[in-house]
Amino acid sequence: MVVLVKRVIGVGCWVLGLAFAAGPPVKVVHVTAERFSFTPSQIRVKAGTVVEFRIASEDTNHGFRIAEAGINEVIPKRGKGELKVRFTAEKPGRYAFECSKPCGAGHNMMRGVVIVE
Amino acid sequence: MLLAPVAHGQDAQARRIEELEKRVQELERQLSQLLGTKKDVPPAPITQDPSPAPEAPTAESRLPVSGYMDFHFNKPRREPAQLDFHRFVLLFGHSFSDRIKFWSELEVEHAFVEGRQEKGELELEQAYLDFLIKPYFNVRGGMLLAPVGLINERHEPPSFNGVERPLVDTVILPSTWFDTGVGIFGDLGKGFVYKTYFMSPLDATGFSAEEGLREGRQKGFQSSFRNPAWTGRLEYHGLPRLALGTSFWRGSTGFRLPGVNPRVKVFEVDGRYRLGRLDLRGELAQVHISKAGELNLALQRDSGGSPNVAERMRGFYLEPAVRVLPRRWPHELALFGRYENFDTQNRMPRGYLPLKQFDRSAWVVGATYYPEPDVALKFDYTFMRNASSVVRAVNSVNFGIGWWF
Numbered sequence: 001m002v003v004l005v006k007r008v009i010g011v012g013c014w015v016l017g018l019a020f021a022a023g024p025p026v027k028v029v030h031v032t033a034e035r036f037s038f039t040p041s042q043i044r045v046k047a048g049t050v051v052e053f054r055i056a057s058e059d060t061n062h063g064f065r066i067a068e069a070g071i072n073e074v075i076p077k078r079g080k081g082e083l084k085v086r087f088t089a090e091k092p093g094r095y096a097f098e099c100s101k102p103c104g105a106g107h108n109m110m111r112g113v114v115i116v117e
Numbered sequence: 118m119l120l121a122p123v124a125h126g127q128d129a130q131a132r133r134i135e136e137l138e139k140r141v142q143e144l145e146r147q148l149s150q151l152l153g154t155k156k157d158v159p160p161a162p163i164t165q166d167p168s169p170a171p172e173a174p175t176a177e178s179r180l181p182v183s184g185y186m187d188f189h190f191n192k193p194r195r196e197p198a199q200l201d202f203h204r205f206v207l208l209f210g211h212s213f214s215d216r217i218k219f220w221s222e223l224e225v226e227h228a229f230v231e232g233r234q235e236k237g238e239l240e241l242e243q244a245y246l247d248f249l250i251k252p253y254f255n256v257r258g259g260m261l262l263a264p265v266g267l268i269n270e271r272h273e274p275p276s277f278n279g280v281e282r283p284l285v286d287t288v289i290l291p292s293t294w295f296d297t298g299v300g301i302f303g304d305l306g307k308g309f310v311y312k313t314y315f316m317s318p319l320d321a322t323g324f325s326a327e328e329g330l331r332e333g334r335q336k337g338f339q340s341s342f343r344n345p346a347w348t349g350r351l352e353y354h355g356l357p358r359l360a361l362g363t364s365f366w367r368g369s370t371g372f373r374l375p376g377v378n379p380r381v382k383v384f385e386v387d388g389r390y391r392l393g394r395l396d397l398r399g400e401l402a403q404v405h406i407s408k409a410g411e412l413n414l415a416l417q418r419d420s421g422g423s424p425n426v427a428e429r430m431r432g433f434y435l436e437p438a439v440r441v442l443p444r445r446w447p448h449e450l451a452l453f454g455r456y457e458n459f460d461t462q463n464r465m466p467r468g469y470l471p472l473k474q475f476d477r478s479a480w481v482v483g484a485t486y487y488p489e490p491d492v493a494l495k496f497d498y499t500f501m502r503n504a505s506s507v508v509r510a511v512n513s514v515n516f517g518i519g520w521w522f
Contacts, residue, residue: 032357035271039354042252042306058391059276060491060521067215077490079449096215096252102183102208104273104521105243105262108220109312111304113252 024088026050033075033099034058036106044115045089051114056082062110063100072100089116180210183522185273189280190516202228203517204274206242218247221260224293241337242295251303257314258299260337264312264350265364266290267387267400274519275493278438278453278485281515284477285459289402289432290385291331297340300349308355315345321370321379321412326425326472329461330381330404333370344369346381358391370406377411394440396451401433410466428466432459438485449487456480474508477501483515491521 027049032039034057045051055064057075064083065072075083089095099110187204204226211219221244227237245259262270268277268286272293277283286292300314317340323332335341346368353361363386371378387400406412409428417423438453458478462471483497495517501510 035273035276037310037352037354037360039357040308041304041310041354057490060273079444079447079490094252096249102180102210104185104271104276105208105222106270107208107210108218108247109270109302109310111252113304 024048024050026052026086028052028054031055031112032058033062033064033110035060035104036099036110038097038099038110038112041112042115043112044117047089047092047116049116050086050088052084052086054082054084060103061101062103064097065100066095066097066114068095071097074101089114092116177214178212180212183208185275185521186519187274188518191280191513192515193511193513196511208243216249218249220245220247240293240295242293253303253305254301255303256299256301257312259297260295261298261300261314261316263294263296263316263348263366264314265294265348265366265383266292266385266402267362267389267398268292269294273521274495274517275487275491275521278436278451278495279455279481279483279497279515280495280517283400283434283436283455283481284457284479285400285402285432285434288329288331288459288461288477289404289430290383291329291334294334295337296335297337297342298345298348308353309351310354311349311351313347313349316348316368317342318344318346318368318372319370319381320373321377321381321406321426322373322416322419324370324406324412324416324424324426326427326462327475329427329430330383341372343372344378360389362387371412374412374415377408377415379406379408379412381406396438396440396453397436398438399433399435402431404430406430410468413466413469423469425462425465425469425472427462427464427469427471429464430459430461431463432457434458447489449490451485451487452483453485454480454482472505474503474505474510476504477510478503493517493519495519 027045029043029051031053033055055075057078059078061077062075063072064075064085069087071085071087073083073085093116095114097112097114099107184207189201189203190198192198204224206222206224209221222242224240224242225237226240229237230239241260243260243262245257245261248256264270266286268282269290269292272282282292296317298314298316300312302312304310317335319330319333320335321333324330325332346366348366350362350364366383368381369378370381382405385402389398406426406428409426413423413426434455434457436453436455438451440449440451442448442450460476462475465471480500481497486494497515499513501512503510
């Protein structure tokens with residue numbers, strides 16, 4: 001078991017090392033989804049950043065869709081884990097995201113925007 | 118495009134990182150199992166496609182049908198028990214494109230609808246088109262929910278405690294409050310979102326001492342739009358676990374009454390906050406009706422009796438709830454208590470005395486059990502009080518099952 005722990009730590013450090021040494025910057029953004037909002041709903045990142053969304057729901061399944069990035073994933077229900085989804089923000093602009101899975105009376109209000117600067 | 122292809126070297130590296138992350142996750146899971154702490158959290162998906170195919174910007178898509186149901190057992194003290202399929206609601210949506218979207222909500226209340234009789238209701242509570250222009254400016258038109266209060270737009274059974282909706286959201290704010298209208302909405306940034314609509318006004322001929330504005334809703338049935346009401350809501354979601362909101366409604370209501378045209382103003386504030394296992398929510402709502410004395414006289418001329426409509430109605434509630442089961446359990450149990458105070462005779466026009474039985478308060482205590490987050494089994498006991506020394510308030514015991522799909 002100790003060997004296994006060491007392997008996990010080792011691989012983790014290596015991954016982190018690779019990411020910091022050579023890859024583009026990764027920005028982790030924690031988002032809370034609940035009827036009928038994403039918090040935060042406006043996210044600013046620098047162009048060239050790899051954005052890793054970690055999205056947890058406070059209630060039911062929600063969808064997370066950025067049409068212009070071809071992303072459309074389901075956010076697990078409360079207590080069932082979180083969605084991790086990445087994309088690279090290459091060009092400046094505003095990229096809308098929305099809930100793509102019906103979640104209640106106010107489903108159409110559940111939107112946000114990634115602002116790439 | 119957003120996802121321009123990256124250099125081949127970076128591609129390979131990104132793929133390698135992804136593979137390694139998957140391996141780390143797998144090792145973490147094995148480690149958890151070995152340590153006997155099996156995670157109830159499944160491995161989270163990571164989507165990392167260096168060159169995903171963007172969707173066609175005008176892709177048309179039909180959303181799956183969804184809905185919610187609400188099934189109640191109510192036993193008022195010294196009255197017969199009732200088993201009621203209170204709500205059967207289906208929601209339909211359609212995206213004509215990324216900028217034009219349709220959303221609707223069709224509800225059957227009390228399971229059975231028969232013309233010209235006191236039975237259930239078939240209601241089209243929402244049916245509107247959204248025209249998405251900018252995050253901060255979008256246009257909406259059709260059958261809308263009035264953006265007033267905590268419950269009116271957020272009324273799925275698993276999203277509130279108690280078998281019935283809060284009494285303030287039933288008597289002071291007449292949820293479900295819906296009608297035809299047009300308006301704008303958007304996200305102003307820094308956590309602020311807004312909506313503001315022009316909607317069909319309330320009809321003062323339906324106002325009453327007991328239920329306030331409730332029977333004044335036109336519900337989109339050939340609604341008069343001669344003097345549209347103006348309504349709006351501002352919400353703040355800028356901090357984790359905190360949601361604040363305030364809303365208003367103002368409009369003339371006398372389109373069926375010759376010579377008197379009372380104006381209704383509604384103001385409301387609400388908030389929700391989560392602190393660990395503790396959920397707090399509260400709401401305060403106030404209604405002001407101008408020319409209430411003239412309105413009472415006009416209605417008395419029509420019906421022979423005065424409805425004793427107040428000049429001011431007011432209500433508030435506070436509700437703490439705590440989730441008591443350990444986080445690692447797949448089920449949840451919330452215990453809650455809600456104090457409500459609501460008075461539809463809060464201030465009377467000159468010459469009218471308040472009916473004290475409508476100065477009411479309630480303690481609602483109970484539990485909500487979630488075998489899974491979209492299914493809520495509810496129990497509560499409601500202790501009703503009023504200020505009358507003659508008319509007794511009736512307590513009740515209630516059970517309910519509500520689900521969302």
